[in-house]
Every structure is written in structure tokens, then in C-alpha cells.
Amino acid sequence: MDFQFSEEQSMLRDTLARYLADHYAFEARRAAAQSAAGWRPDCWRAFARDLGILGAAFPEHLGGLGGLDSGAVEHMVVMEQLGRHLVLEPYLGTVVLGGNALLHGSPELAAQWIPAIIGGEATVGWAHAEPASRYCRHDVQASATRQGDGYRLSGHKHAVAGAPFASHLLVSARSSGARRDQRGISLFWIARDTPGVTLREYPTFDGQRAAEVLLDNVQVPASQRIGAEGEALALIEQLCDHAMVALAAEANGAMARMLADTIDYARQRKQFGVPIGTFQVLQHRMADMYMQLEQSVALTQVAAMQAASAAPVRAQSACAAKIQAGQAGAFVGQGAVQIHGGMGVTEELAVGHYFKRVTAIDLQFGSAEHHLRRYADLLYPAGAAA
DSSP states (O other), X not given: OOOOOOHHHHHHHHHHHXXXXXXOOHHHHHHHHHSSXXXXXXXXXXXXXXXOGGGTTSOGGGTSOXXXXXXXXXXXXXXXXXXXXXXXXXXXXXXXXXXXXXXXXXXXXXXXXXXXXXXXXXXXXXXXXXXXXXXXXXXXXXXXXXXXXXXXXXXXXXXXXXXXXXXXXXXXXEETTOOSSSSSEEEEEEETTSTTEEEEEEEOTTSOEEEEEEEEEEEEEGGGEESSTTBOHHHHXXXXXXHXXXXXXXXXXXXXXXXXXHHHHHHHOEETTEEGGGSHHHHHHHHXXXXXXXHHHHHXXXXXXXXXXXXXXXXXXXXXXXXXXHHHHHHHHHHHHHHHGGGXXXXXXXXXXXXXXXXXXXXXXXXXXXXXXXXXXXXXXXXXXX
């Protein structure tokens, strides 16, 4: 398998890396996270208009740069750089989830809204999880009741990342009367300011923003349904697997930054008159951190390259990448904090914030423990011949 980036992908990575190095210093990020807005709209506009990264994975006929297959490799390239700088802007919800949902589920909505996503004018919150669903993708209790030529949606969506600054929400709901199994789930594209949509906003422990989304008889025309009625689960599965790979890439970027900061600190911090980086036990620990990171990078690359494969292959590779990213994130984060000593958990030092972010990533779309079980189920399906 060829792990080399194309010339266009390398240019995308280098351009974004230079911009973030110049405009997204840790103190600027920290100030944005503590501000009333919770993000940096000026950077989002720059992503769209100056760098063009929001369109890198979309086809040219919609105004994009023509990403290959599912665009997963382009998403991986972008998300790794965003992870290196703890970027707050909603690339995952808007481009990876929102854009792909429109692209693969509704050509009409894609033609209308993907240019707005590429231009930075539309941002998206992924409103699928519910308070009682944990990581079960088909446990949807929000209801979609037919009314005339549209639907009436009611329900409660939990921990919707980026919702406080989203212009639109992607909402899953079950058709009225459908059983609580894998059938009957639809996906809807809803403007955040639609009457009946209420957000309860809050900050998350990693410095980002999320919200509980309450739907109270929200009127949605049938034209805003993505795909066929009651047939959205396969698309939701695909989107969640793509999001897992993108999050693994973000974790890789954060781990790379933690490792680099830890090595620099170990070269400067002295005990007994010598840098602590000369101590063999710490050298071994940092070498182990490096190996964990490299394994995560390799599995993420495999998952990105298999994102357009058949569902079982895609799901297994996405699980493997998410498992390793979660386990490696804990190992690298703990090592970075321990080698930094008490400074590692202070608000002023970046390493603690990176550790919080990789911890949050492990909990998004299923923890490492959850996906270990899912991987085993995919590899050995129930009822399969021994």
C-alpha cells in the first residue's frame, strides 16, 4: 500500500501548517476558547477564502478542489494539522459530516449548500447522539411525524459539538410508528434558527463548545430530508466511520505536538546538573511514546485509504484507527504530563490542553474499549460458522 501523499495533498498540508504556525499560537487559541464566541470566525473565513481547505475534499463541479474517492485522505491531512494547533473551528461537523452527508445523500441539497460550506458561510452541528443512546448508532428516539408535505420533529439530541456556532444542524429522527431497531431512521438538514429548535450551550473540558439540542414540533419540509425516508442508517454508519478516521488524525497531530514539546523540555530541564533527557529511563519512555504515535499514524493512513471500501472493510479499519488513537493518546499524554512534572497540568502550559483534547477525542464516536468490542463483532459476526 502506497502511503505517499500526492503533490496536491502535500501542498494542502504545507499551506495549512504555515498558516496555523503564523496565526494560531497557543495563547491566541486559549483566548478564543475563553471568549464569548468560543471560536475564531476570522480564521474560518481564512480557511475558506484564503486557503481553500474547506473545499479540498469536494468535487470540482460543486466548487471544490476534487478530492479523491471519499476525500478521507484530504480530511486526514487537514485534521492532523488542526490537531497540532488545537484548532477550535468546526471542520469535523461541517465538512467531514455535514458536507459528506449532503454529497452522498442528497444531490439537490448538495448543489445548494456545499458551495456555502466551501465558502465558509454554512457551519454544521452533527445532532445524532441522544442521552440514552451511548454509542449505539441506531438507538434513535427523536421522532419524525409526517404532516402534509413535510415532517414534525421532536426529541432531544445530546452533546452536539460545535452547535453554538452552527448555522445548520444534521438531525436524525425515527419515523413515527417505526420500531426501535435499525429501520425507520431518517436524516434532516435543519437551519438552527428554525422555530422549535432550542440550544442549551456549554463549554467542554477540552476548551471547545457543545450544546443539548431540543426539538419541539419542528416543522421540516420533505425537501430537507437527506435520502429516502427511513433509510438513513447506512449513511449514518458511513459518516460516523469517516468521522472516526478524521478524529484519529486530529489525535495524531495533538500527540505529535505533545511529543515534540516533551523532547524540547527534556533537553532544557536539568537535574543533578544535566538535562533530564540524558536519563535512560526517560529516553526509553519517549521512544515508546514515539512508537505509539507512529502506530496510530499508520493505522489512520490505512483507514483513510480504505474509507471508500465496502462497509465491513471500512468499518474494521476505522475501528482499528480509533482504538489505537485512543490508547496512544492516553499513553503519550500521560508520558508528556509526567515528564513535565507539575507544570504539565497547569493552564499556562500547552501540553495539558493537548492531553485534554486527546482524552475528549477518545470519547467521541466511541471509546477505544467500545471499538475493541465492535472490531471483534465485525471480525467474528454472531452466527458465523466457526
